[in-house]
Amino acid sequence: MERDRVVIVGGGLLGCAVALEIARLQGARGGGAEVVVLERAIVGAEASSAAAGILAPRLEAHGREPLRSIGVESLTLYPAWVASLGADVGYARVGLLKVVRPGDSPASPDVDARWLDAAAARAMEPGLAPDILGAWSLPEEATVDPRKLLPAVHAAAAAAGATFRVGEEVTATDAAGVTLASGERVEGRVVVCAGAWTAKVPGLRALPVRPVRGQLVALSGAPIRHVLCGAGGYLVPRMDGRVIAGATVEDVGFSRGVTAGGVRAVLTTATAMVPGLASASFDGAWSGFRPGTPDELPAIGAVDGVWVASGHYRNGILLAPLTARWLAAAIVDGAALPAVFSPGRFEERGGAASVG
Numbered sequence: 001m002e003r004d005r006v007v008i009v010g011g012g013l014l015g016c017a018v019a020l021e022i023a024r025l026q027g028a029r030g031g032g033a034e035v036v037v038l039e040r041a042i043v044g045a046e047a048s049s050a051a052a053g054i055l056a057p058r059l060e061a062h063g064r065e066p067l068r069s070i071g072v073e074s075l076t077l078y079p080a081w082v083a084s085l086g087a088d089v090g091y092a093r094v095g096l097l098k099v100v101r102p103g104d105s106p107a108s109p110d111v112d113a114r115w116l117d118a119a120a121a122r123a124m125e126p127g128l129a130p131d132i133l134g135a136w137s138l139p140e141e142a143t144v145d146p147r148k149l150l151p152a153v154h155a156a157a158a159a160a161g162a163t164f165r166v167g168e169e170v171t172a173t174d175a176a177g178v179t180l181a182s183g184e185r186v187e188g189r190v191v192v193c194a195g196a197w198t199a200k201v202p203g204l205r206a207l208p209v210r211p212v213r214g215q216l217v218a219l220s221g222a223p224i225r226h227v228l229c230g231a232g233g234y235l236v237p238r239m240d241g242r243v244i245a246g247a248t249v250e251d252v253g254f255s256r257g258v259t260a261g262g263v264r265a266v267l268t269t270a271t272a273m274v275p276g277l278a279s280a281s282f283d284g285a286w287s288g289f290r291p292g293t294p295d296e297l298p299a300i301g302a303v304d305g306v307w308v309a310s311g312h313y314r315n316g317i318l319l320a321p322l323t324a325r326w327l328a329a330a331i332v333d334g335a336a337l338p339a340v341f342s343p344g345r346f347e348e349r350g351g352a353a354s355v356g
């Protein structure tokens with residue numbers, strides 16, 4: 001009889017993290033199913049390496065549950081998770097300042113936020129514009145460099161025993177396996193981690209996951225110390241001194257690329273927050289597709305016998321360790337998953353018809 005197999009569709013951060021966690025959990029039990037990741041292009045080349053790498057559940061959730069609590073829980077897992085990868089992935093608990101400028105809402109972003117007046121905020125981050133009114137400080141928030149994280153998670157999953165097959169597009173899916181563009185059938189329990197393309201995976205019940213394009217710009221020569229968020233965007237420090245400025249939020253389908261208007265919008269927000277960035281070097285710009293859902297919550301669970309980890313929208317880097325831990329426990333040990341993230345919830349609300 002053929003050995004049991006787990007077939008993961010998509011080699012972004014979610015696919016790699018789920019593969020790693022299943023392989024490790026089975027390894028700890030002395031063995032288990034073969035874990036195979038099928039990636040149609042290059043591992044980690046889509047949203048997961050386009051991301052800014054902000055790990056900020058208290059800001060991103062705007063106080064909304066359950067996004068805030070799962071984000072905080074996943075952030076708590078981060079230090080041990082990245083340490084287990086055995087590579088420098090640029091993880092740093094730098095803290096975040098939500099900068100308030102004239103005309104911005106002065107409301108606190110979270111119960112944990114502490115108000116700093118302009119002088120105190122500028123003492124922490126000297127490059128902030130002279131006209132700021134102050135900033136809300138969230139010292140627990142962190143960053144990671146997605147372009148270092150992806151290869152590290154990929155390598156760790158391979159070292160733990162997962163197999164990666166690149167250039168393999170999945171063209172049909174069911175509860176017993178998948179079919180590849182070559183016509184090959186790969187049997188096993190299926191986990192769809194296809195990011196913004198999840199609604200296009202043939203055979204999977206339509207989930208309302210849609211692409212939301214984001215454009216980012218890299219600047220160098222004017223380093224910052226904290227993640228800085230303003231009304232229209234954010235700035236993220238990299239350990240090499242660069243600053244990543246973002247991001248547009250665009251409903252343009254799968255239209256790839258960077259636009260003059262997108263870069264202008266990002267740079268306008270960036271230089272309004274930190275005027276010194278106007279003389280920074282332009283190190284490039286790129287875009288990616290966030291996997292968005294109607295309720296901005298991820299889809300984690302099974303639908304028609306097919307497992308799904310998708311729709312992580314703006315927080316896929318943050319939520320990867322917790323999502324992977326949950327799915328591995330469900331697939332390997334039969335643990336229950338929180339119903340609030342069930343991929344079936346959209347159909348119950350009539351949302352499946354709104355796939356764009």
Ligand SMILES: Cc1cc2nc3c(=O)[nH]c(=O)nc-3n(C[C@H](O)[C@H](O)[C@H](O)COP(=O)(O)OP(=O)(O)OC[C@H]3O[C@@H](n4cnc5c(N)ncnc54)[C@H](O)[C@@H]3O)c2cc1C
Pocket residue numbers: 009010011012013014015038039040041042043044045046047048049050051052053054055168169170171193194195196197198201213214215216246247287288289290291309310311312313314315316317318319
């Ligand atoms: C500009 C931008 C900034 C962001 N900033 C942050 C941030 O600061 N913090 C944060 O937490 N999150 C951030 N995100 C969100 C985060 O990047 C995503 O939520 C996360 O990367 C999604 O990971 P994924 O593995 O689901 O998708 P992806 O990384 O897109 O991977 C999906 C993979 O599936 C493959 N695939 C699709 N269909 C098939 C098929 N049929 N067969 C085989 N393979 C297939 C694709 O080729 C792709 O490699 C940002 C996203 C963007 C675009």
